[in-house]
Amino acid sequence: MISRRALELATAVLTGGFGVAVVVQSLDNGIGWSSAGVDAGTFPFLTGIIIVLGSLYNLARGVLPVATLANVPIAITPIELRRLAGLFVPAAIFVAAIPLAGMYVASALYVFAVLAIPRHQSLPRALAMAGATALALYVVFERMFQVSLPHGALAAALGF
Numbered sequence: 001m002i003s004r005r006a007l008e009l010a011t012a013v014l015t016g017g018f019g020v021a022v023v024v025q026s027l028d029n030g031i032g033w034s035s036a037g038v039d040a041g042t043f044p045f046l047t048g049i050i051i052v053l054g055s056l057y058n059l060a061r062g063v064l065p066v067a068t069l070a071n072v073p074i075a076i077t078p079i080e081l082r083r084l085a086g087l088f089v090p091a092a093i094f095v096a097a098i099p100l101a102g103m104y105v106a107s108a109l110y111v112f113a114v115l116a117i118p119r120h121q122s123l124p125r126a127l128a129m130a131g132a133t134a135l136a137l138y139v140v141f142e143r144m145f146q147v148s149l150p151h152g153a154l155a156a157a158l159g160f
Contacts, residue, residue, distance in 0.1 A: 002076045002081065005062055007076070008058060008061070008062040009059065009062040009063070011058065012055045012056075012058040012059035012062055013055070013059065015051060015054070015055045015058070016051070016052055016055030016056065016059065018051060019048045019049070019050075019051030019052035019054075019055055020048070020052060021048075022044055022045075022047060022048030022051065023045055023048035023049060023052065025041075025044065026041035026042070026044035026045035026048060027041060027045065028041065029041030029044070030042075031045045086114075086117075086118055087114075090110055090113040090114050090117075091110070093109075093110070093113070094106050094107070094109070094110035094113075097109060097110075097152075098150055098152065099150065099152055099153065100152050100153050100154060101152045101153075101154050102149070102150055102151040102152030102154060102155050103137065103149035103150050103151070103152070104134040104137055104138055104149070104151075105134065105152070105154065106152070107130075107133055107134055107137055108130040108131060108133055108134040109130070111126070111129055111130040111133045112126050112127060112129075112130035115129060115130070137149065
């Protein structure tokens with residue numbers, strides 16, 4: 001069981017880390033004024049500062065004992081957590097597979113995983129939808145827009 005307080009604290013830490021990363025990267029791009037006007041990192045820097053400040057506020061609210069919804073003992077049940085993992089885990093694997101397998105193969109595997117593994121569709125239908133997704137991505141991006149999506153290490157090994 002995960003409490004709402006724990007979720008709020010974890011979210012504040014994650015968004016704060018994202019805000020810090022944005023601030024650090026924007027400092028590399030330069031903040032302030034140059035001869036061409038505002039430097040490229042100024043707007044991301046300000047956005048990162050706002051994200052960090054909001055995260056610190058949420059962190060303080062999560063730490064301080066207040067009679068609010070943060071004191072609700074259970075925010076997510078094991079069944080809900082399993083359903084959430086059913087969406088998040090395939091998406092994380094999809095993102096991790098793109099550099100290795102390429103966008104087309106990774107998207108086909110993702111569509112297959114979300115349809116076939118939880119038994120939302122039959123295996124042949126899930127395979128057909130996965131193949132159609134990869135084919136549609138290829139036709140739309142490679143042929144129509146002439147934009148090459150990542151092909152991955154697999155395609156490079158096969159000579160594509």
